[in-house]
Amino acid sequence: MEMQPELCRVEDALGILVGKWKPIILLILLQNGTKRFSDLKRSIPGITQKMLTNQLRELEEEDIITRKVYPQVPPKVEYSITEYGKSLEPILVAMHEWGTAHTLHKMKKSQQTLFRIE
Amino acid sequence: MEMQPELCRVEDALGILVGKWKPIILLILLQNGTKRFSDLKRSIPGITQKMLTNQLRELEEEDIITRKVYPQVPPKVEYSITEYGKSLEPILVAMHEWGTAHTLHKMKKSQQTLFRIE
């Protein structure tokens, strides 16, 4: 395939995926399709409300997810992955697979270090 | 495949790819195998020497590229992609392909906006 640096479109995908919590949010929505705000928050240990809102807004802005508000008390807001968002799955899978192999690579590296020290 | 959020290894790949100039550097080295510093700089419009050095160091630290210094005057330093670094190619290709499609998506979106305005 043609992938000249001048025609590099890698940044587009990277721009959408970059954000401390976006990959995990997308993985959850890819697995579940739809989740409400509080469910997401509970599924992602350590995230603050601000950051969850923030990352969701950015993903929504890119049409990767949709936001549905149920006008009721207490409020209920559901987030869903879009068809377009689902198209990111191959990238996330590729990254996950690479990351798994990367773990092994790091283990090998630290073992080599141990050998050198001894 | 197994891709539970708790077992998410996506961040590893993302961490290596994130950096304003890393993807373009990797694409160039994947295509050329080896390039010297000045060639890289010329191939990447807008990058400063500092940032090129910076990003190369980080990639080297992760064993994605290697740095070979020729002790001569004027200095010559060559950067090459490692076998390990080549394993990132599927991710970059997947992102590039997605980015290309993304361009079309954005075009459609702006057209819809135009229709709504008229």
Next chain:
DNA sequence: CGGCATCCTGATTGATACTG
């Protein structure tokens, strides 16, 4: 419940100048 507004900190990036 699901936000938003404010303030704050550290990391990232950049401009510029200098060097072996």
Next chain:
DNA sequence: CAGTATCAATCAGGATGCCG
């Protein structure tokens, strides 16, 4: 040629508090 050093600017991320 291939850097390093310094300083400045920008930005992502986080802590906290208030609100309908």
